[in-house]
Amino acid sequence: MKKLLISVGCALSLVAGQALADKWDTVRIAVDVPYEPFEYKKPDGTLTGFEVELGNAACEEIKAKCEWIVQAWDGIIPGLLARKYDAIMSSMSITAERAEKVLFSEGYYNTPTAWFGKKENASLDVTSKDALNGKTIGVQRGTVQDNYATENFGSVADIKRYSTADDLVLDLQGGRLDVVVLDFPVGEQTIMNDDKYDQIGERFQLGEGIGMAFRKRDKELAAKFNAALDKLKKNGTYDTIMKKYFTYDIKI
Template identity: 55%
Template sequence: MKKLLTVSILGAALVAGTAQARDYDHVRFGVDVPYEPMEYRLPSGELTGFDIDLGNALCEEIGITCEWIVQEWDGIIPGLMSRNYDAIMSSMTINDERRQTVRFSDPYFTPPSAWFAPAESDIDSLEGMAIGVQRGTLQDNYVTDLFGDVASISRYSTADDMVLDMEAERLDIVFLDYPVGKSTLLDSEERDYVVVGEMITEPKEYFGDGFGIAFRQRDEALAERFNEALATLRENGTYDEIYQRYFGEE
């Protein structure tokens, strides 16, 4: 009798265990498109982007299948809560306000900032330069604190105003979110611009925690599996390969 009880408890535990695991041999991601180059559609309608590729690679690493569900940004956290999908991977910045509602994975990406200047300019020191930034952005804070005393900083309301002044030669160099700079300056047909120096994502007090995958609070185990997979992908070079695909030099 006792034996039977043990077996049945074990059996129940096993069934429960597999039921738990079976919940997540398939993960549905909520994503808001388009937000190039993180997530967008190819002309064929297929979803692509850094988030999509990394998400698929993570699922493959964990050994589960995954699916992407498009959801408007406004309803993206409510959609997670009402089980329309199991996780959000949509360039979501980790912050304390959101942490109250959702559980974040480790940060998988910090949007890089970069210095942009005209191709023919030859800059080796920022001293005395006219630097352009968008007012109130993290780039503004960074430049103000580091170079406020040695350079003259012009603050703009929009990136477009800044590009106009760059073309007018009022600015020597600007400091921008890399994706914004790429679409407004590097892809510009008026003049040739280049990225000066490295992409910048440090220090954290300026550039933040970066993007995380959001899960429901109770899915601690699932978040842990993604964290492990993320660490593995960073080590084995898959992460770098995906990063180069979207942020590499052309």
């Protein structure tokens, strides 16, 4: 009887072990779209972009299928915690405040932040409260740029927050914003493609880089992606994908 119980126990352990091994055969990854060139939809509706391609390559390394889920930015962490998906790979800056809620991967890229506006405002000193006094500044809600603008200029300027970068750009082009502050690659592709607009001032860095976000209990999944991303950096796959979208190095 004891041997039978031991055999049954071993069998259950093997089943449980196999279930654990198979747990991540599909990984549901959330992205906020559009956020070109990191994640956006092609005309046929399929998702693409730097992070989508990098995520698919990482999933291939861990022998899992990526299932991409579009989620608005202001609900992206709550959605992760509610188990609507398993990870976030959507240009999320690693910050101490977010790290209280989620488990971050190692940083996999860092890009500069920049101010953008009409070329006629090219001489505007975007580091000066006096210069920005009474101006209307556009940011994407809940980003490090939102925090930066609010903390440094919220007392003198009107900070307007948007759910998507596209809405922010539309209001800039519609004359409802004086300047905007966002990731430089996003502004480069969505604002500077119009010759009436340009970067204002110097580029600068915010945050500790960009990482994937996981639920804190999913340490195994985070470790798998850390190992996969590291391998992609070493074998040249990361660089190949990066060069499709950027003319400069964003790798950490």
